[in-house]
Amino acid sequence: MARTTKSLINTAELGRAIRRRREELELSLRDVADETNVSASTLSRIENGTGKPDADNIARLTSWLDVPLERILNSTREGREETKAIIYYPHETTPEIVEAHLRADRNLTAETADALSELFRVAYSQFSRKDQPKSARKRR
Amino acid sequence: MARTTKSLINTAELGRAIRRRREELELSLRDVADETNVSASTLSRIENGTGKPDADNIARLTSWLDVPLERILNSTREGREETKAIIYYPHETTPEIVEAHLRADRNLTAETADALSELFRVAYSQFSRKDQPKSARKRR
DNA sequence: CTACCGTGTTGCACGCGTAAAACGAAGTCT
């Protein structure tokens, strides 16, 4: 079972988040490095998902992101139940999120990511148009 | 600047909490070790405040304690309650991420979310199959 | 007393994350 020693830290997503945010703010690695006291080299590796950052660096970066640390854990709580993956996002800008994910997916080429993004965007807009006849109804 | 280099991790506090809890439950180090997948030796060192545990072990133990990770950190930023957007997921299973996103999207009906999920999944599998040849981390 | 547990601790080799520095690519300037 859990003997697999699977990591509870979601380094991949943390890295993506950092990069996304950093590029959003148009900062260089060294800029962020200065702000966070995380070296640029380490930052680079984290953004690229290489290796696992240590606790201090994770803390510094989540702090910089203004993100609760819990969010980067696959908090299994009582172990058992497979990490039921929780998603946290500000708004529900789904197509954009999907696109960001695709772009960050290292298993895909840039072309594929773009193609999928476009495909999804079109499909989404069509569907959601049908779903939203009127006011934004609270679905739940 | 690296003026402080102070650790954000309050290891002492974590260690005390673990020990207190463990003794409360009258468990041995090895018991907890089995439950948390943290070796007994490391556990001992953590409880005694020797060294700084790595991120995974901190995560495992705070999870076991059912204690918010923030407690363990000397969070630099004052409590910004609101969360900035980030997505965290166990693995990089993109189609699953998309699906989770869709399900969480309050602008979509359940049917739509499912339909989009399926659509995306199919498209993704086809594309990624073609991409698979070799890891191409060329993104720019 | 000796043998056997179970406890917490620690010596040790290994692996790995780190920061600084070196690197190569791409501008930008004179």
Next chain:
DNA sequence: AGACTTCGTTTTACGCGTGCAACACGGTAG
């Protein structure tokens, strides 16, 4: 043309956290 920056990445050397296994202590039998 070159010299200088700035960028992200990679190399390098080093420190240290880790698990395993052995340890010392304390009980409890046999």
